[in-house]
Amino acid sequence: MRPFKRLISAADAFNILMENVRPIEDTEEIDILAALNRVLAEDVTASIDVPPFDRAAEDGYAVKAEDTFGASRINPKTLRIVGRVLAGEEPKVRVSHGAAVEIATGAMIPEGADAVVPVEETELSEDGKHVIIYRAVHPGYDVSKRGEDIKKGDLVLRRGTLLKPAQIGVLAALGLTKVRVYRKPKVAVIPTGDEVISPGKPLPKGKIYDVNTYTLSSIIIENGGVPIIIESVPDDSEDLRKALDKALHEADIVIFSGGSSVGVRDFLLDIFSERGKILFHGVKIKPGKPTLAAIIDEKLVMGFPGYPTSCLSNAYYFLVPVLRKIARLPEKKWRIVKSKMGHRITSTLGRMQILPVKIKGDIAVSVFKESGAITSLSNAEGFIFIPEDVDLVEKGDEVDVYMLTE
Numbered sequence: 001m002r003p004f005k006r007l008i009s010a011a012d013a014f015n016i017l018m019e020n021v022r023p024i025e026d027t028e029e030i031d032i033l034a035a036l037n038r039v040l041a042e043d044v045t046a047s048i049d050v051p052p053f054d055r056a057a058e059d060g061y062a063v064k065a066e067d068t069f070g071a072s073r074i075n076p077k078t079l080r081i082v083g084r085v086l087a088g089e090e091p092k093v094r095v096s097h098g099a100a101v102e103i104a105t106g107a108m109i110p111e112g113a114d115a116v117v118p119v120e121e122t123e124l125s126e127d128g129k130h131v132i133i134y135r136a137v138h139p140g141y142d143v144s145k146r147g148e149d150i151k152k153g154d155l156v157l158r159r160g161t162l163l164k165p166a167q168i169g170v171l172a173a174l175g176l177t178k179v180r181v182y183r184k185p186k187v188a189v190i191p192t193g194d195e196v197i198s199p200g201k202p203l204p205k206g207k208i209y210d211v212n213t214y215t216l217s218s219i220i221i222e223n224g225g226v227p228i229i230i231e232s233v234p235d236d237s238e239d240l241r242k243a244l245d246k247a248l249h250e251a252d253i254v255i256f257s258g259g260s261s262v263g264v265r266d267f268l269l270d271i272f273s274e275r276g277k278i279l280f281h282g283v284k285i286k287p288g289k290p291t292l293a294a295i296i297d298e299k300l301v302m303g304f305p306g307y308p309t310s311c312l313s314n315a316y317y318f319l320v321p322v323l324r325k326i327a328r329l330p331e332k333k334w335r336i337v338k339s340k341m342g343h344r345i346t347s348t349l350g351r352m353q354i355l356p357v358k359i360k361g362d363i364a365v366s367v368f369k370e371s372g373a374i375t376s377l378s379n380a381e382g383f384i385f386i387p388e389d390v391d392l393v394e395k396g397d398e399v400d401v402y403m404l405t406e
Contacts, residue, residue, distance in 0.1 A: 007282040007289070009388065010317065010352045016279050017293060017318055021300055023328045024252065026183040032171045035163045037224065038181040039328040044157040049147035050173045054109040057142040061100040061122055061131050062113035065139040077133040078125065085110055100131050109143055116142035150174070162330060185326045187220045187319075188247030189213050190230040192240065192258040192268075193306060198232065211308040211374050212257035219315045224327035225253075237267040244271060248297050252326065255319065258306030268292060268303045276301070284388050286351040288314045308374040313354045316383070335403040337382065339364040341393050349391040356380035357401060364401050381405060 008016075027041040056062065063079060071077040079100040083093035091110035095101055100117075101110050109116075121135040150156055156170055163171075163181070171179055191210045199209045210232060217227035228251045233243045240256075247254040256268055269281055269292060276296030283291045287310035292303035300322065304311045320332055342363040347353045357364040358381050367379045382401040386393060393399065 005281070007284045007351075008280050010283055010285040013280055013283045013285075013291065013293070014318065014321070017300070017322050018325060020279060020295055021253075021322050021326050024182050024185055024326050027180050028183050029178050029180050032168050032177060032179050035168055035171075035179050035181060036165070038163050038179075038184075039224075040157055040159055040161040040163060040167075041180045041182045043155055043159050044171065044174070044176075044179075046150045046152050046154045046156050046174055048174060049152050050150035051144055051146060051148065054146050055144050056103045056105055056107050056109060056116045057144050058105050058116070058118055060103060060116045060118045060142060061133075062095055062103045062110055062116055063100045063133070063137070064095060064097060064113060065115040065137050065141065067097060067100075068115070068117060068133050068136045071133045071136045073134050078130050079133060080130050081128075083110070100133075102131075114139045114143070118142060160328060182328050185225045185253060185323060186228050186251040187216075187225045187323065188228045188230055188251035188254045189216045189220070190243050190247060190254065190256045191232045192235065192256055193232070194234050196232050196258070196306075212304070212306065212311045215308065215312045215374070216255060216257065216304075216315055216319070219312075219319060220323065223320050223323045223332070224329045225323050235267070237271065240267055240271055244275070244296070244301070248299060248301075252299060253323070254296075254299065254301040256301075256303045257311050258304075272296065272301060272303070284351045285314075285317070286348050286353040288317075288354070289351065291318070309356070309368070309376040312374075312377050313356075313383075317354060335406065337401045337403055338362075339399055339401050341384075341395055341397045341399050342366075343395050345386065345393040347386045347391050347393065350388055352388045353386040355384045355386060357382055357384055359401060364399055 067079060068077055079098055082099045082101060084102040085091045085107040086104045087106040089107065091108055093101055093110055095110050095112035101113065103116060115137045117133055117137050123132045125132060157167055161167060191213050195207055196210045197207050213229055217229060220227045230243055230247055233239050272278055272294040276294045279293040279295060281292045283289060288305055290305050291314055294301050304314045324332060337359065339359055339362055342365040345366060356367050356377050358367050358379065364384060367376060369376045382403040384399045384401055
């Protein structure tokens with residue numbers, strides 16, 4: 001067994017990773033219905049006015065505004081009804097003095113009209129051929145003017161914009177069906193170890209189901225990436241090399257789970273050293289001390305611990321910010337809740353501890369069992385980070401809980 005030569009702080013490891021990755025440059029054109037949470041790869045300039053015509057802002061009557069001047073409940077005006085326009089129709093009538101056209105919300109303003117009297121301020125005459133107007137309106141009242149929302153030639157969305165429902169609505173309003181976005185980064189996930197088998201297969205004695213592939217893939221999807229799942233690799237140097245070659249060919253980032261500790265049968269450090277530049281091996285973090293990172297063929301390659309809690313904690317701390325930077329997504333904004341520690345916690349001096357907790361009222365309670373227990377995180381609502389220079393958190397101490405839920 002080879003000991004770790006030098007452990008670096010979690011903060012230094014984080015900074016090294018962020019300095020060694022770059023935002024993705026590849027782009028693709030996709031349907032706007034598939035563009036939610038994608039990042040726009042080019043400026044979008046309006047090719048039409050929105051709305052493309054003057055339209056009614058609400059149901060009422062299209063009129064010449066001056067025909068309503070002086071109208072009130074005491075002194076109403078009466079105009080003859082010469083037609084009706086519904087949304088989606090092209091008006092077939094013209095509004096002259098003394099005339100009104102019944103109009104629906106969103107319908108095109110007929111020629112000659114310059115205002116809309118809301119239906120609530122009107123009443124039909126007994127013969128149904130005239131409308132009684134109870135208020136005066138000024139020119140432009142209740143009319144959405146052509147180009148009022150977007151003018152042709154306007155820069156409406158900038159490159160780098162994260163597309164949410166409202167932005168997709170803008171694209172649709174311009175009549176676009178396709179949009180150019182940055183490609184999602186591909187992340188190869190490679191489980192290692194003779195003891196790991198895929199879910200769905202019979203479980204022989206001494207074996208365990210592969211958990212890390214599924215937790216890592218879920219985090220990758222949640223943070224703008226595409227997981228490329230490589231079949232589990234046994235603890236064999238040649239098989240690991242072949243898996244690495246395949247992953248480097250298919251993905252932008254490569255993550256091995258297991259195989260990064262100092263065990264005799266763990267070969268990743270040797271392989272990474274042969275193929276590229278080691279960024280670090282060993283981090284002052286608990287859990288996750290044996291974390292390994294390298295640059296191979298200009299791509300980030302990492303080895304995460306095999307224990308599920310260690311692997312998933314590392315993914316939240318290291319992989320999420322790295323992946324979001326590559327994907328050009330905004331930094332993840334953690335919701336932080338102030339709580340009091342529900343019991344004494346003894347930490348390891350010299351290593352930052354990521355402690356999973358639940359919150360009961362305003363009390364944070366540890367749910368950590370051990371690094372191999374996935375329920376340490378499935379039962380957690382958030383993390384607290386205990387600095388490497390703190391070895392004791394007393395009951396009642398105020399702590400910041402970084403919430404896993406929104």
